[in-house]
């Protein structure tokens with residue numbers, strides 16, 4: 001089979017087609033050629049986001065002497081930026097108080113309040129840095145990721161931990177009610193724990209389905225008693241464990257809400273673009289979420 005046939009076969013895959021459709025619509029709605037700093041997430045979906053940005057810049061070149069800088073969320077995302085011929089800028093090189101105008105990224109699962117699980121590809125720490133440094137964080141996903149509550153289809157929370165602390169973090173997670181948390185290991189060629197871009201480890205911690213803040217408002221407990229947690233309560237509790245660098249739950253304020261309260265960025269997306277099985281796109285915006 002020739003490489004172009006292989007490409008065509010990939011295009012026909014409904015999941016890949018859904019990711020691509022969502023990515024192109026998200027970029028059309030939120031990217032402009034005159035933006036200076038743009039965040040680029042990690043994973044298989046964001047590759048289509050970068051393709052869409054490249055296409056947009058081809059059709060709408062930036063103003064004369066204007067540079068578009070793309071801030072990666074790890075090694076892999078930097079490679080995707082470079083391979084597209086775009087200019088990467090390390091997170092620690094963003095000047096002064098400058099904010100990114102927008103950041104695009106994928107997600108492993110999204111609930112009805114736009115809380116997300118991220119880190120399936122081990123990149124959650126830098127992804128959260130970039131999301132919180134962005135005026136708008138936009139998520140792109142396919143229909144499998146769209147769920148009422150987190151931990152429905154995606155079964156565990158990725159947590160980045162210091163290698164020396166991994167055993168004690170595993171113990172604490174069991175105390176919090178995680179059923180069989182595991183250190184993520186290489187699957188085939190190499191044995192041992194995988195290492196993140198920070199040379200840390202990833203623990204995948206399964207919990208019962210997580211309540212949203214609306215569930216809590218409607219009387220669900222969510223404090224972890226009897227093992228039922230809300231997204232916010234569990235994220236905060238895990239972050240308190242010694243040795244945890246970051247937890248792959250993106251929750252709380254989004255960029256618009258954060259700026260309205262005088263803060264700069266938030267970790268929750270302002271909109272999530274889901275590519276659907278029928279070729280359409282469904283957009284869930286923060287403004288549509290029931291309070």
Ligand SMILES: O=C[C@H](O)[C@H](O)[C@H](O)COP(=O)(O)O
Pocket residue numbers: 041042043044045046105106107108117118119120121122123124127
């Ligand atoms: O660590 C990886 C990131 O959080 C990804 O954005 C997430 O896992 C979604 O990846 P994909 O687009 O491959 O489903």
